[in-house]
Amino acid sequence: MTQSVFIQNPSVLTALPSSPGGHPQQLARNSGRALDLDWVDEIRINLSAAERRVASLPGRRTVKKDAQAAWLLKAITCIDLTTLNGDDTTERVKRLCAKAKAPVRGDLLERLGFAGRELHTGAVCVYHRFVRTAVEALAGSGIPVAAVSTGFPAGLIPHELKLKEIEASVRDGAKEIDIVITREHVLTGDWRTLYAEVQDFRAVCDNAHLKTILATGDLKTLRNVAKASMVCMMAGADFIKTSTGKEGVNATLPVTLAMLRMIRVYQERTGFKIGFKPAGGISTAKDVLNYQFLMKEELGRDWLEPDLFRIGASSLLADIERQLEHHVTGHYSAFNRHPVG
Numbered sequence: 001m002t003q004s005v006f007i008q009n010p011s012v013l014t015a016l017p018s019s020p021g022g023h024p025q026q027l028a029r030n031s032g033r034a035l036d037l038d039w040v041d042e043i044r045i046n047l048s049a050a051e052r053r054v055a056s057l058p059g060r061r062t063v064k065k066d067a068q069a070a071w072l073l074k075a076i077t078c079i080d081l082t083t084l085n086g087d088d089t090t091e092r093v094k095r096l097c098a099k100a101k102a103p104v105r106g107d108l109l110e111r112l113g114f115a116g117r118e119l120h121t122g123a124v125c126v127y128h129r130f131v132r133t134a135v136e137a138l139a140g141s142g143i144p145v146a147a148v149s150t151g152f153p154a155g156l157i158p159h160e161l162k163l164k165e166i167e168a169s170v171r172d173g174a175k176e177i178d179i180v181i182t183r184e185h186v187l188t189g190d191w192r193t194l195y196a197e198v199q200d201f202r203a204v205c206d207n208a209h210l211k212t213i214l215a216t217g218d219l220k221t222l223r224n225v226a227k228a229s230m231v232c233m234m235a236g237a238d239f240i241k242t243s244t245g246k247e248g249v250n251a252t253l254p255v256t257l258a259m260l261r262m263i264r265v266y267q268e269r270t271g272f273k274i275g276f277k278p279a280g281g282i283s284t285a286k287d288v289l290n291y292q293f294l295m296k297e298e299l300g301r302d303w304l305e306p307d308l309f310r311i312g313a314s315s316l317l318a319d320i321e322r323q324l325e326h327h328v329t330g331h332y333s334a335f336n337r338h339p340v341g
């Protein structure tokens with residue numbers, strides 16, 4: 001799961017938030033570890049402190065002009081370009097894949113000094129039914145296909161069927177599997193069962209990377225979010241992900257802060273770097289910059305790269321492209337000029 005943006009324009013180059021054209025990070029994959037309930041029981045989260053911490057971000061951190069363009073180009077490389085709708089079709093998935101391969105109009109890239117350089121999204125994320133279509137459409141691009149499996153979005157189908165769905169997605173060529181956890185295990189504090197569930201998912205993923213969706217909007221408290229994060233990482237998650245996009249409340253900055261702090265603790269204790277994926281409702285360039293700032297402040301530059309940071313989004317790319325157009329032309333275009341993504 002490694003890609004890099006290659007930057008040509010010198011002013012954009014200096015503004016890029018992480019190594020331009022740099023080498024992919026060599027990450028040791030999280031092997032998981034035995035469940036240690038002390039690591040779970042000791043977790044405390046101060047909600048008002050978390051809210052204060054993230055509320056200060058927009059006023060404190062800002063990037064403009066070339067710097068903003070550079071951060072937004074980097075964000076594109078981290079997008080899991082997503083379609084997860086009941087009316088998805090093969091043609092829609094093919095169009096999405098075409099957009100993932102060429103996320104920004106050629107004339108804009110030229111004016112940004114990017115012409116001819118590699119730029120694509122982090123992945124394309126679809127339901128299992130469309131994995132094969134996406135794999136074929138993305139062949140040779142290096143863009144992985146992520147499948148939402150395990151009875152997405154509620155995750156209430158039988159456990160054995162969840163395992164079969166993961167196996168089928170892997171067989172069809174998915175390189176990343178976004179699973180939903182059973183929220184009841186969190187709401188009842190049944191950490192052993194949650195751990196066993198995620199361990200089983202990880203085992204059938206084989207070499208595909210496992211992103212565990214917590215559905216944080218269903219988990220009631222930040223403490224539950226933090227505890228579930230820790231259990232999923234101990235069970236072998238490669239990424240922890242906030243939401244399906246279908247809960248009443250999806251990705252938020254306070255939830256992100258709680259999850260990032262757990263990633264930090266897990267790394268301090270085990271040495272493994274776990275990725276983070278906010279998803280659901282992230283639709284503007286302004287939103288995504290705040291997530292990037294928080295990632296950098298909490299975990300450092302490594303977490304601005306697509307092997308440790310993904311943004312699950314269906315419409316964000318359109319706004320980013322619009323902002324890039326404004327950057328190079330001074331004008332905003334209508335959203336319908338950026339129809340996909």
Ligand SMILES: O=C[C@H](O)COP(=O)(O)O
Pocket residue numbers: 082084125243244245246279280281282312313314315316
């Ligand atoms: O995982 C990705 C989400 O389902 C996308 O949510 P969104 O449509 O609000 O961008």
